[in-house]
Amino acid sequence: MNRILVWDLxxxxxxxxxxxxxxxxxLTAESESWRNVHVAAGYVFAATIAFRLAWGLVGTxxxxxxxxxxxxxxxxxxxxxxxxxxxxxxxxxxPAGGWAILGLLGLGLVTAMSGIAAYNDFGGExxxxxxxxxxxxxxxxxxxxxxxxxxxxxxxxxxLLRAMFTGYKNGEPVAAIRRQAWIAAGLQAAWITLxxxxxxxxxx
Ligand code: HEM
Ligand code: HEM
Numbered sequence: 001m002n003r004i005l006v007w008d009l010x011x012x013x014x015x016x017x018x019x020x021x022x023x024x025x026x027l028t029a030e031s032e033s034w035r036n037v038h039v040a041a042g043y044v045f046a047a048t049i050a051f052r053l054a055w056g057l058v059g060t061x062x063x064x065x066x067x068x069x070x071x072x073x074x075x076x077x078x079x080x081x082x083x084x085x086x087x088x089x090x091x092x093x094x095p096a097g098g099w100a101i102l103g104l105l106g107l108g109l110v111t112a113m114s115g116i117a118a119y120n121d122f123g124g125e126x127x128x129x130x131x132x133x134x135x136x137x138x139x140x141x142x143x144x145x146x147x148x149x150x151x152x153x154x155x156x157x158x159x160l161l162r163a164m165f166t167g168y169k170n171g172e173p174v175a176a177i178r179r180q181a182w183i184a185a186g187l188q189a190a191w192i193t194l195x196x197x198x199x200x201x202x203x204x
Contacts, residue, residue: 004176006091007167008060009185014052015164017192018108021045026139039119040200046112047195049105051188059184060177062092069102070095087155091175094152100145107138120204 024041028034056065074095081088088094093101111134117127153160163169167180 001170002173002176003168004171004173005167005180006062006169006171006175006177007164008063008177008179008181009167010051010055010059010181010188011063012164012167013185013188014048014055017048018045018052018104021048022108022138022142026135029135039115040196042112042115043196043199044192045108046199047192049108049112050195051191052105055184055188060179060181062177065102068093068095068098070098075099082151082155089156091169091171097145097148097152100141100148103141104138104145107134107141110134111138116199116203 021041021044025038025045028038028041055063058064061067068090075098078088078090078095111131114127114131114134117123118131149160152158158169
């Protein structure tokens with residue numbers, strides 16, 4: 001077993017941007033006087049999700065949706081294996097985590113889009129309700145996500161949290177990705193900054 005690179009830079013930067021912007025948006029949600037900060041955090045969150053969707057198609061091996069989105073059979077087989085002494089091990093996201101990720105990205109998009117509608121007084125209470133509902137559902141799924149990270153870390157005796165910071169895990173050298181994708185990370189930073197500014201200017 002060696003230390004191998006699994007999560008490229010855009011995956012890690014994107015993840016911690018999602019977590020931070022989601023937290024800021026939650027903490028500022030209730031108060032009118034923090035509305036500008038709330039909306040700005042929401043735009044950063046939305047732009048980060050948009051980049052992640054594209055990176056899921058053209059990114060490095062474990063960033064691609066095709067590497068971690070699996071059917072229900074694989075999900076149940078993985079979850080069942082957690083109850084045995086030899087849980088299945090995946091170098092990237094496991095099949096259950098894969099669906100949690102799609103759920104977080106999907107609910108995140110619905111939250112941001114309904115927030116934009118509510119902010120522009122579009123659709124009356126409908127989008128306000130949808131916005132609050134989607135945000136609460138996303139928070140609940142974040143709870144499931146954190147529980148999954150804990151269970152996965154214990155089952156595989158692997159520090160998944162540290163790996164999301166460093167990018168490295170223990171594994172066979174052939175399983176490693178070969179690049180951090182620095183250029184894509186630069187484009188990502190520019191996309192998120194300019195995207196959030198654009199939304200603020202043009203959408204409101
Ligand atoms: C991470 C993304 C976001 C999260 C988690 C989030 C969460 C929330 C929550 C929980 C509320 C309800 C607060 C209450 O109890 O009254 C709220 C309200 C609101 N949010 Fe967001 N939000 C996000 C993004 C956005 C975006 C992108 C916009 C607009 C561009 C936005 C605009 C608003 C507005 C206008 C309200 C007040 C709605 C009302 O009058 O009831 N939010 N948000
Ligand atoms: C402090 C809170 C959080 C911690 C400690 C955390 C931790 C992690 C870890 C360890 C992984 C990798 C899981 C694996 O090895 O398969 C991960 C993945 C992920 N998490 Fe979180 N997370 C947090 C909050 C969030 C939030 C708030 C969101 C979104 C609303 C989120 C969305 C995601 C996504 C989309 C992935 C997949 C990463 C990718 O492939 O791009 N996380 N998280």
